[in-house]
Amino acid sequence: MNQFLIKQRAVIKLYLITFIEKKKMYGTQFLEEIQSQCNQYGFSPSQPEIYKALHDLYKDGIVTRKNQLKGDEGFQEVVIYQFTNDGYEKAKLYKQQIKADLDRSQDLLRKIIKDNYR
Amino acid sequence: MNQFLIKQRAVIKLYLITFIEKKKMYGTQFLEEIQSQCNQYGFSPSQPEIYKALHDLYKDGIVTRKNQLKGDEGFQEVVIYQFTNDGYEKAKLYKQQIKADLDRSQDLLRKIIKDNYR
């Protein structure tokens, strides 16, 4: 079984977990946050990718969903994500696994460069 | 337009160019060489991927194809790849471009780790 570099989906889930650790936010904000931080590296995922990743985390039992009115403006409703009871533990484990894959990806990139550039 | 990490296809073409620089080889050997070198990093592309990448290089006008009998054993015919007249120049340019993408990928991985761990 082949595993090239880490997948975008995994990285998005990683960012989402980190955001949820820090403060409650909703889909559109997650998207804008990632895009503005990573744009300069060419990384700018599409909007549905964020929701797919959020649904993954929900299906994995890591987060709960809660509809909530957006504070300041009119009647706009947003979906807020928080960790489930054991979600934070699961999330920490998941982050560890992703870290291993990130490290492996770095090692692979280094090897590719070493093999092909003097 | 989103560009996450560098694509496997580009990396395979990079290895092929480096192999062709060093010595003439054919498809199956390219595959075995990459797999044996990169297996420990989880990178183990499939056999048709090698041929697709070789056809890319051919379509790009970087290499020529030559049918040749495999030296030692029976009547086995293999396809040998060599640089075209201006192929080596093109290949060097291509390697530079890939190097930029590899560097960008390393930077992005570093940023992801920095953003999400301790």
Add this chain to the structure above:
DNA sequence: AGATGAACATGATGTTCATCA
């Protein structure tokens, strides 16, 4: 039997569109 490559299948991600409050 080993090498090459076509055809097909799957997976990852993006684009477009609908819905809801």
Add this chain to the structure above:
DNA sequence: TGATGAACATCATGTTCATCT
């Protein structure tokens, strides 16, 4: 009107199969 998400399309890659010597 902004947020959410479904449906659809495309691209990257893998699996299976055929062919040729």
